[in-house]
Amino acid sequence: MDAYLIYTVLAGLLALIFAFVLSSSITKESPGDGRMAEIAGYIHDGSMAFLKTEYKYLTIFVVIVAAVLGFLVSWQTAICFIFGAVFSIFAGYFGMNVATKANVRTAEAAKHGQSKALKIAFSGGAVMGLSVVGLGIVGLGVAYYVFGGNIDFITGFGLGASSIALFARVGGGIYTKAADVGADLVGKVEAGIPEDDPRNPAVIADNVGDNVGDVAGMGADLFESYVGSIISALTLGAAVFANKEGIVYPLLLSAIGIIASIIGVMFARNSKAENPQKALNSGTYIGGVIVIIAAAVLSNMVFGNLKAFFAIAAGLVVGMAIGKITEMYTSDEYASVKKIANQSETGPATTVISGLAVGMYSTLWPIVLICVGVLISFFVMGGAQDTMMGLYGIALSAVGMLSTTGLTVAVDAYGPIADNAGGIAEMAGLPKEVREVTDKLDSVGNTTAAIGKGFAIGSAALTALGLFASYAHAVEITTIDLLNPITLVGVFIGGMLPFLFGALTMESVGKAANEMIEEVRRQFKEIPGIMEGKGQPDYKKCVDISTAAAIREMVIPGILAIVVPIAIGLLLGKEALGGLIGGSVTTGVLLAIFMSNAGGAWDNAKKYIEGGTHGGKGSYAHKAAVVGDTVGDPFKDTSGPSMNILIKLMTIVSLVFAPVILQYGGILLNMFK
């Protein structure tokens, strides 16, 4: 094993050790008593039940795909694929397991003030974050070593990660919103009981959903981006440099990013800041600064110049800037959310219209920023003279953006833990002061969630672009000509797929929510004494409904994302497939930004009104804002984030199946030649 590889794997192991230590420190805390422990137990069991069912189907899926890969591509790729899938599963399992223990301990700690509660919730998130990067880099490093540095096989690792992300993010998104909408519509609207009321049979599924969607789903999404960006840098690095520097640099930079993340986590965890947001920010900024400095030193050491540093810095800065812009469109401290709240006064239609307009408008700056990042990293590496070298620069900027993924996921997974803690406090009937602490932690989580979503989209875009370049290299094409109508057809089909994906996932949420609604209605009617708090609701049934729906509704979108690229490649050839990737990345990113930000803005417009403006809770404006929020639910938590998965999955499928496309591609095309 070369020294750089040893360092890389060691950094990953360090992250895992640190995650383990954090996890033990959480487990040691008091899980509360009686009612609290009982409720937390339901949530924990529900989460694990979901994972168990998911893994059952995943096993079948992984076996089939591995067989196809072994048969069509190579057995080494198939093994890497299994490897990638298993490592992503481990990360999700570990993270979820700890998150569903941290939630109740956060609630318990909230009895003694904010500081300790924040520490536990953030530590829970950090376990997920460090597991993601630790397992990602260790898995990649080992696979790289085992297969003697043959990058072609390693792409299988990325496909494995993508497959799990599909299940976790798309399935998780359907799960969480089916439970949420079902719990709200029957519980809050029809039965008139408050949110997080233990009499509501869907309340546990709702809390499980937060973990499934925002902890496991987000984790798998960024696990995929993380390993995808590194794979793309390795593929291109191997192609453009005669020696190993093109591989050494991204691996060592990722190693440093992990160390920076660990330091950032420690800082945030021990921050004395009164404002939880500031504590979280301090960690993020410190991590970023460390990476920036290290990237410069490393660039000079490995390449003898600072070009690579500028590419890394461009990625990191663009990632942070996209997060900030996302906040500006979705936080009630800025004009957009206030405008939506204002429009709520003229009813639900104008609320919806203005939210849609905000979402569409919010695509402007993230796209400009991504373009600027792409141009800087391309030109600074000398892309004007050597295109492949420039593409390597773009891949590096993705690695830079994702270098502090450990921190990003930690901050992001903190949100659902705090949210759960609030739910448990409410359900267990803890005193008002406790609820106030958890509410404060929760509200910070909403902002971090929106920022995290923006970051996930930006990183998915850059990762997909890097993998796109890798794909072109793999199928041995140096141009994908947009003037060729075959390419244009690919762009059109690719551009349409995210719309189709969005429609399918939105309809899935609707269907699953309807099943949930009927089940909750049935329980309210049939279980004696349920409304008086004497009869025990059948939480498990609701958890099962969400679980079954999530798995079932994921099948068609999942098959589409895998089959369509291969089919287009086989029928219309590798240029058309290149067009398809280009088209899908473009509209996928746009729809992701549009839907996530519209959803986030509606959500916060509603909360802004609940804060007492425009007549406050129960007013006409508030009712209109609730409609906007409900429309935004599948937007921001299901369809929007699913776009990240779609574009990365389609790109990596194309990359992995490149040898097949190269050999058999263009069947229809050849008929006319």
Added chain:
Amino acid sequence: MDAYLIYTVLAGLLALIFAFVLSSSITKESPGDGRMAEIAGYIHDGSMAFLKTEYKYLTIFVVIVAAVLGFLVSWQTAICFIFGAVFSIFAGYFGMNVATKANVRTAEAAKHGQSKALKIAFSGGAVMGLSVVGLGIVGLGVAYYVFGGNIDFITGFGLGASSIALFARVGGGIYTKAADVGADLVGKVEAGIPEDDPRNPAVIADNVGDNVGDVAGMGADLFESYVGSIISALTLGAAVFANKEGIVYPLLLSAIGIIASIIGVMFARNSKAENPQKALNSGTYIGGVIVIIAAAVLSNMVFGNLKAFFAIAAGLVVGMAIGKITEMYTSDEYASVKKIANQSETGPATTVISGLAVGMYSTLWPIVLICVGVLISFFVMGGAQDTMMGLYGIALSAVGMLSTTGLTVAVDAYGPIADNAGGIAEMAGLPKEVREVTDKLDSVGNTTAAIGKGFAIGSAALTALGLFASYAHAVEITTIDLLNPITLVGVFIGGMLPFLFGALTMESVGKAANEMIEEVRRQFKEIPGIMEGKGQPDYKKCVDISTAAAIREMVIPGILAIVVPIAIGLLLGKEALGGLIGGSVTTGVLLAIFMSNAGGAWDNAKKYIEGGTHGGKGSYAHKAAVVGDTVGDPFKDTSGPSMNILIKLMTIVSLVFAPVILQYGGILLNMFK
């Protein structure tokens, strides 16, 4: 003048003569008496007032752009530009003038039964349709002759048409929805008076809006597509054929299309079918069959084979199929609308979500059809061996799709005339039987409007693709490489622009509607006796508000559409601009389909419920459906159709400014070289 050119211009003149005859026949009919004539007078005057204001600003705009063109490109291009603008203005003026006379005469004729009313309404639409194609082809033919067949100058004609389309379609879209929403929200919701009530000060503006948006706007949109498709075929035809056959064929085919349209109009006009839809369809099918047969004969005569025929047929069939599919997603006879109506039972949020899902889903088949059309017309002309020849095939398919534009616009412009007739009947207090006739005519108009929108989008896509190829030829590039990050940046920016355009136009409607709301409220409060029908509402003030808003709110989107392509071309070069066109056409078409169909589906779901399902008018489901319909208003009548203009305008701007881009393009790029 060559024979083929003489035939072409003669066919155009024939269309104009026929339009004139139809127009005279309408004017001869009785315009009704007293109250009817008075109301119709307000609508007519309001329409003319809008046109007058529009022309004032247009003159300034045209003079400035012509000066820029003369200075930067050539004085011949500038003259062609003025020519194109003036001819499009004539078409719009002539069509609107007759439409606002046909409306009241349709209402009067409805007193004596459906048959004559249908004849007048359709004749009014046919005047618009035949004016569009007649003026389009005569203008093009004359410009072509005057400038000795130099195609480069003729592109200016297309830019002129595009500029007017921008004012008519985008401005018109804002006009009509500001008036509609304003009239509804205060009149129907707040004051509780019915639709089309003469006491509502915004009611005239609302009826004017139908003419401004759906007669003049749609006409200008298709005028642009019509001349754009021919220009693109001429540009490419001149490039790929040594002799003139590449020019003769599209011109003669267009001439035949005009004759076919005239025959179709006569058939539909004199149809004895009881069902108005069948009467309109009969004309469309007959026109299509004539063109198909003629295309085959002509193909054999001009080229000695049937290749060009297949390209034309592919375009024509795809155009009709897209219309049919649009109907399937937006008519209440199919599942999608029924599903939305069903979801209305659980409230406005689920109504909105399911409508959005339907809209997104509805992108699938139109895109597949466009791709199939592109592939057929490309391969059949031999694109696999000769790319330019294949591109010419795609341009021909656009010409084929648009060959019966005269009929399409006739059917489409029939809708607002029937709608207006209903409004006049209501306002003048005509008997119930009359209103029943106009209602029936109106309901057919809703379907034709949806189909027309689908057709407009499909034709805009094909026209833009043809012009895209012409652009590449003009800037002397043979490949636009998607692997080049500069191109990708272009694609990203281009892909984002339709989202931005959508956001801007939706917000414009909101702003303009708010002004209208305040004015209507003011009049209700300040004009004595207005609610008792004694005080005269100030209709003109409302017309002025819509007019001013339409002109004002159009400025920023318009500037964007013109300046961004030129700026990207100058800064990042001709490949990036090519990417920008590709990206904007892709997302522009997708958003246009999504928004138009979602809007159409919501509209008809509401009407479906009003027909007595799900509790009928006034039920909870109906209230939810009204929310969906209101959200859909700017979707289907402003932002959606604006996309057509955006993509065509940006493409033709690029084509016209090709010489400038060729000489100075890529300033930023060259700095890094």
